[in-house]
Amino acid sequence: MQDKVVVVIGATGGIGAALTRQLATSGASLVLAGRNSDRLETLASQLSIARATKILKVSVDITDRQQVEHLMKKTVAQFGQIDILVNTAGAGVLKQYNKIEPAELDAMLDLNLKGSFYTCQAAAEVMKERKSGHICNVVGILGKHAMAMGAAYCASKFGVVGFSKCMAEELKRFGIKFTLFYFGGVDTPFWDNISLKVDRAKMLKSETAASAIAFALSCPPEAVPMEINIQPESHLFF
Numbered sequence: 001m002q003d004k005v006v007v008v009i010g011a012t013g014g015i016g017a018a019l020t021r022q023l024a025t026s027g028a029s030l031v032l033a034g035r036n037s038d039r040l041e042t043l044a045s046q047l048s049i050a051r052a053t054k055i056l057k058v059s060v061d062i063t064d065r066q067q068v069e070h071l072m073k074k075t076v077a078q079f080g081q082i083d084i085l086v087n088t089a090g091a092g093v094l095k096q097y098n099k100i101e102p103a104e105l106d107a108m109l110d111l112n113l114k115g116s117f118y119t120c121q122a123a124a125e126v127m128k129e130r131k132s133g134h135i136c137n138v139v140g141i142l143g144k145h146a147m148a149m150g151a152a153y154c155a156s157k158f159g160v161v162g163f164s165k166c167m168a169e170e171l172k173r174f175g176i177k178f179t180l181f182y183f184g185g186v187d188t189p190f191w192d193n194i195s196l197k198v199d200r201a202k203m204l205k206s207e208t209a210a211s212a213i214a215f216a217l218s219c220p221p222e223a224v225p226m227e228i229n230i231q232p233e234s235h236l237f238f
């Protein structure tokens with residue numbers, strides 16, 4: 001990871017922040033992205049107090065394609081390249097299909113599906129020039145398995161799997177690899193606004209999810225960890 005430039009979208013979230021803590025000692029330059037600039041500031045100061053990591057903070061709403069392009073431009077202006085994109089921004093609406101408001105469906109598709117799409121598109125354009133790159137999309141197990149109350153969320157996450165696999169096919173000749181992560185429940189603020197009854201104590205820890213991402217990033221160039229699926233023991237999907 002020495003001298004790699006890693007863009008983490010959703011860096012202030014549960015999984016994203018845990019990943020940045022793990023990468024802070026790796027020698028990588030970190031681009032911390034999310035909407036809330038105060039939270040980005042707090043995270044950056046926590047990371048740089050302990051270590052001499054090179055950090056760029058960019059406040060960005062990934063539902064806006066122009067802001068996403070600006071993020072990639074700022075990264076290249078600061079660090080000259082993008083080696084790795086980790087998409088950990090996202091949110092959940094878990095409700096019965098006929099209780100989902102149009103605005104909630106739009107929010108799922110705009111953020112989870114279209115926002116991730118824009119970030120992959122924009123990062124890939126930069127990576128293509130150097131014929132090298134790694135895109136990690138944190139999909140979640142509801143990107144490949146159905147669950148009652150998951151209609152809107154699954155619609156967005158199945159879509160991420162679909163476009164990622166197509167982009168991976170198109171981009172492999174440019175040396176760009178994709179890894180998709182299918183985590184089961186992870187105990188993070190993601191669950192704070194979800195009314196579904198869940199036992200957060202039995203979920204995966206955000207550090208566990210982050211370690212899986214760090215593992216994928218540590219694989220040698222010839223190895224492509226295409227999919228990583230980790231479920232909590234209490235809730236297995238096969």
Ligand SMILES: NC(=O)c1ccc[n+]([C@@H]2O[C@H](COP(=O)([O-])OP(=O)(O)OC[C@H]3O[C@@H](n4cnc5c(N)ncnc54)[C@H](OP(=O)(O)O)[C@@H]3O)[C@@H](O)[C@H]2O)c1
Nearest residue numbers: 010012013014015034035036062089090140185186188190
């Ligand atoms: N937690 C789980 O059980 C679980 C399981 C499987 C998969 N996942 C997926 O993993 C990803 C990360 O989840 P998490 O649990 O870490 O969630 P989280 O703690 O709620 O973090 C979400 C992150 O996304 C950012 N974000 C939200 N909307 C954004 C926008 N429009 N533009 C840019 N950034 C935005 C948030 O920062 P700001 O609010 O400041 O923008 C925050 O940094 C999501 O895609 C989620 O679907 C989660």
